[in-house]
Amino acid sequence: MSVSPIHTVDKNGDEITTVGFNRFGFDCEVSLDVLRSLYLRPHYAVLNEHSDDADAEPLAQHAKFSQSLTAYQSKSIFHPETNSISYTTLTRFTPVKLLPPSQRKRVLITGGAGFVGSHLVDRLMLLGHEVTVLDNFFTGSKTTVNHWIGHPNFEMVRHDVVEPFMIECDQIYHLACPASPPHYQFNAVKTIKTSFMGTLNMLGLAKRTKARFLITSTSEVYGDPEVHPQHEEYWGHVNPIGPRACYDEGKRVAETLTYGFQRQDGVEVRVARIFNTYGPRSKVQYISEVNPYDGRVVSNFIVQALKGEDMTVYGDGKQTRSFQYIHDLIDGLIALMNSDESRPVNIGNGDEFTIGEFAELVRDIVEKVQDEDGVKRDHRVNIVYKPMPTDDPQMRRPDTTRAKESLQWQPRWTVRMGLEEMVRYYKAKMAEGNL
Numbered sequence: 040m041s042v043s044p045i046h047t048v049d050k051n052g053d054e055i056t057t058v059g060f061n062r063f064g065f066d067c068e069v070s071l072d073v074l075r076s077l078y079l080r081p082h083y084a085v086l087n088e089h090s091d092d093a094d095a096e097p098l099a100q101h102a103k104f105s106q107s108l109t110a111y112q113s114k115s116i117f118h119p120e121t122n123s124i125s126y127t128t129l130t131r132f133t134p135v136k137l138l139p140p141s142q143r144k145r146v147l148i149t150g151g152a153g154f155v156g157s158h159l160v161d162r163l164m165l166l167g168h169e170v171t172v173l174d175n176f177f178t179g180s181k182t183t184v185n186h187w188i189g190h191p192n193f194e195m196v197r198h199d200v201v202e203p204f205m206i207e208c209d210q211i212y213h214l215a216c217p218a219s220p221p222h223y224q225f226n227a228v229k230t231i232k233t234s235f236m237g238t239l240n241m242l243g244l245a246k247r248t249k250a251r252f253l254i255t256s257t258s259e260v261y262g263d264p265e266v267h268p269q270h271e272e273y274w275g276h277v278n279p280i281g282p283r284a285c286y287d288e289g290k291r292v293a294e295t296l297t298y299g300f301q302r303q304d305g306v307e308v309r310v311a312r313i314f315n316t317y318g319p320r321s322k323v324q325y326i327s328e329v330n331p332y333d334g335r336v337v338s339n340f341i342v343q344a345l346k347g348e349d350m351t352v353y354g355d356g357k358q359t360r361s362f363q364y365i366h367d368l369i370d371g372l373i374a375l376m377n378s379d380e381s382r383p384v385n386i387g388n389g390d391e392f393t394i395g396e397f398a399e400l401v402r403d404i405v406e407k408v409q410d411e412d413g414v415k416r417d418h419r420v421n422i423v424y425k426p427m428p429t430d431d432p433q434m435r436r437p438d439t440t441r442a443k444e445s446l447q448w449q450p451r452w453t454v455r456m457g458l459e460e461m462v463r464y465y466k467a468k469m470a471e472g473n474l
């Protein structure tokens with residue numbers, strides 16, 4: 040089946056063919072099509088007795104992005120009659136850079152099987168580094184990185200960071216912690232324990248191995264901010280006893296620990312304060328009829344619109360958020376890790392929307408993709424209003440001056456471009472029965 044490739048352009052209208060750059064002596068540039076072949080690849084092929092060309096539709100969807108890279112993709116077979124799947128290993132891994140040992144870093148990524156972690160894994164693997172993932176799979180999933188399992192540069196360990204872990208490494212990206220509000224509130228005590236004990240253990244490891252340590256903190260350290268946009272010198276406005284406190288205060292204490300180890304033990308530290316980020320592999324799970332999906336707003340809205348269900352705006356929809364696409368975040372994290380900036384750095388996109396406006400934008404983009412793919416809709420989905428969660432921040436937008444000055448980093452992806460790609464990802468997942 041022939042398909043026309045999708046053209047992706049950045050904020051200046053220039054075509055995006057690669058992500059990353061060579062900065063601070065670290066080259067993190069990779070081809071966008073190669074990356075896409077990892078997250079937009081079909082999970083399996085459908086074995087259909089009535090057609091010789093059963094792979095055609097899912098493959099065609101993915102081929103729009105990954106074109107000729109199907110040679111490295113899984114050929115697991117789905118049997119619809121018995122609702123079973125026969126897995127196989129990849130025939131050949133996607134090529135990775137052959138780095139001389141002197142340039143190859145040994146990188147530990149805690150939470151590497153999660154949404155952000157798995158994209159960081161893909162990037163560092165393609166660049167030729169040795170990557171070890173620690174994950175307890177509470178919110179992460181093996182399927183996000185299973186295309187690297189068995190690769191000589193890759194190792195995955197089921198481990199909970201609240202327990203100590205020892206490994207020789209050069210860099211530690213410490214991401215492990217549930218990050219979606221319904222997930223982190225599910226077991227508040229465990230969330231704060233993960234932030235505190237997990238960070239203590241990983242900083243201890245950094246101290247022993249002399250590895251450089253980067254923690255992914257969050258815009259939630261600013262709480263429900265009284266300063267807008269939020270810059271790094273702002274101390275925040277957090278309710279210390281509310282339902283979000285396990286995460287907000289957990290990350291605040293994790294930052295305190297991080298700078299404690301820097302001052303006392305000379306650990307080289309990097310602190311990224313991540314603002315709302317969206318992209319493929321962001322987790323969506325059906326929970327209940329009252330609050331059907333427990334993901335974050337972007338994945339919830341996309342899945343609701345694709346399924347023709349009501350889109351649920353919490354509160355009056357006047358609260359604001361600023362959304363960045365995953366590849367911009369990964370660029371920012373890698374730039375920060377390899378830079379000399381040890382102060383906290385906001386990583387986010389300044390394009391701010393009210394959640395009500397954003398619901399309309401997502402609905403428009405889902406309809407555009409459906410129209411392009413010739414999908415018929417019997418109705419326009421409704422936008423409905425649900426109660427506002429306690430302590431939900433009223434406005435959020437990053438001041439990214441520091442990232443621009445210290446890292447020469449700025450987001451490249453428009454919200455629209457990122458959303459289009461994410462809609463295609465969820466559409467393909469739905470076609471596979473994976474949502």
Ligand SMILES: O=c1ccn([C@@H]2O[C@H](COP(=O)(O)OP(=O)(O)O[C@H]3OC[C@@H](O)[C@H](O)[C@H]3O)[C@@H](O)[C@H]2O)c(=O)[nH]1
Nearest residue numbers: 218219220257258315335336339351352353358394431
């Ligand atoms: O279905 C939904 C989901 C969410 N929302 C609203 O959309 C806004 C964004 O909600 P999300 O759950 O996506 O994310 P939040 O901004 O609340 O928290 C996020 O912030 C920064 C990150 O560090 C964290 O991972 C995450 O906690 C909130 O106002 C929320 O109430 C909806 O209107 N409908």
